[in-house]
Amino acid sequence: MIQSPRGVEGPRDLDRGTVPPDGRPLADQPKWRRDFPIDWAEDEYVSRRDLVKFIVLTSAALVVGQFWILFTSVFSRRLAPPIGEPIARVDELSIGGAKTFTYPGGSTPRLLVRTSATAFVAYDQQCTHLLCPVVPAFELGRLHCPCHNGWFDLETGRPLAGPPQRALPRVLVEVRDDTVYATGVEESAT
Amino acid sequence: MTRRLRMVRAQRMPIVNAMLAFVVLIVILQLWLLSATMNAYLGGDASTVVPAALGSLACLGLNAGLLWYLVGLD
Numbered sequence: 001m002i003q004s005p006r007g008v009e010g011p012r013d014l015d016r017g018t019v020p021p022d023g024r025p026l027a028d029q030p031k032w033r034r035d036f037p038i039d040w041a042e043d044e045y046v047s048r049r050d051l052v053k054f055i056v057l058t059s060a061a062l063v064v065g066q067f068w069i070l071f072t073s074v075f076s077r078r079l080a081p082p083i084g085e086p087i088a089r090v091d092e093l094s095i096g097g098a099k100t101f102t103y104p105g106g107s108t109p110r111l112l113v114r115t116s117a118t119a120f121v122a123y124d125q126q127c128t129h130l131l132c133p134v135v136p137a138f139e140l141g142r143l144h145c146p147c148h149n150g151w152f153d154l155e156t157g158r159p160l161a162g163p164p165q166r167a168l169p170r171v172l173v174e175v176r177d178d179t180v181y182a183t184g185v186e187e188s189a190t
Numbered sequence: 191m192t193r194r195l196r197m198v199r200a201q202r203m204p205i206v207n208a209m210l211a212f213v214v215l216i217v218i219l220q221l222w223l224l225s226a227t228m229n230a231y232l233g234g235d236a237s238t239v240v241p242a243a244l245g246s247l248a249c250l251g252l253n254a255g256l257l258w259y260l261v262g263l264d
Contacts, residue, residue: 041203048206052260055213059253062220066246069224069231073239166233187234 087122087173088112088180096138100125103171103182109133110171111143112180113154120180122171123157129164143168202263209260213253220249 020029026037087101093114100109101122111125113136123143125133132147142160143152150162157168172184227242 045203045206048203048210049260052206052210052213052257055210055217056250056253056257059213059217059220059250062217062224063243063246063250065224066220066227066243069227070239070243073231073236169234 084174084181084183086179087182090175090178090180093120096136098136098138101182103185110182111136112171112173113138113143115154118175120173120175121154121157122173122182123152123168124171124185126168127164128159128166128168129162134168205263206260209256213256216249216253220246223249 020026020033020037021040022029026034029037085103085105087103087110088099093099093112095114095116098111098113100111102108103110103122109125110122111134112120112122114120115138123134127134127145127147127150129145129148129150132145134143134145134150134152136154137144137151138154141154143154143157144150145152145162145164148163150164151160152158152164152168153160157170159165159167170186171182172186174181174183223242223246227238230236230238
């Protein structure tokens with residue numbers, strides 16, 4: 001309660017909230033409005049406050065999203081891909097030859113390239129720009145994405161020219177007993 | 191004479207609007223943080239995941255504090 005020039009007023013009087021939309025006094029209003037007066041200013045205050053509450057709820061949802069990425073990151077480190085999956089025979093590819101395969105099973109297509117008598121490299125075949133398949137340009141020592149003229153280094157998978165900004169994910173390979181095995185996948189780095 | 195500590199609505203309304211502006215700014219920051227973290231993580235860079243999660247949690251704490259202050263106004 002507070003003292004005012006008109007006497008003692010309650011909080012509602014001080015707020016002067018119950019003002020009909022047409023501005024006339026409450027006594028001149030129709031009966032339904034007198035029976036159910038809506039405090040428009042209070043209504044606006046409450047709805048604004050509820051909006052703040054809802055946005056804080058959205059903030060909590062974004063934190064859940066961040067922690068979902070965190071848990072995914074932790075679990076993907078623990079779940080190592082299968083080791084030693086055979087993907088080609090050594091005599092299957094001549095020097096400069098290439099072959100597509102999937103590793104692990106059901107993955108996106110990978111590209112295996114023989115770079116010398118004893119060396120093989122393998123990458124994800126999807127360009128890191130817009131997922132077009134890359135093709136080997138062995139004589140240039142590069143991989144080429146023909147869609148937007150992107151170029152990658154054949155030895156490292158790093159982008160050299162064109163729109164791609166990230167390196168191709170590399171598949172680790174080992175040669176044992178005249179067979180090429182895929183042993184793991186290195187995600188691309190910027 | 192009795193003094194009333196509770197603020198009248200005319201005083202509370204600008205505070206609510208200011209809180210709303212702060213909270214919206216913080217949520218936009220969190221949204222940017224989430225999209226940047228997702229982009230980096232899918233690009234193979236997981237080093238930002240933990241700091242971004244902690245930063246987002248701090249933003250939520252700030253928002254909760256502002257909301258707590260707002261509830262205290264009534």
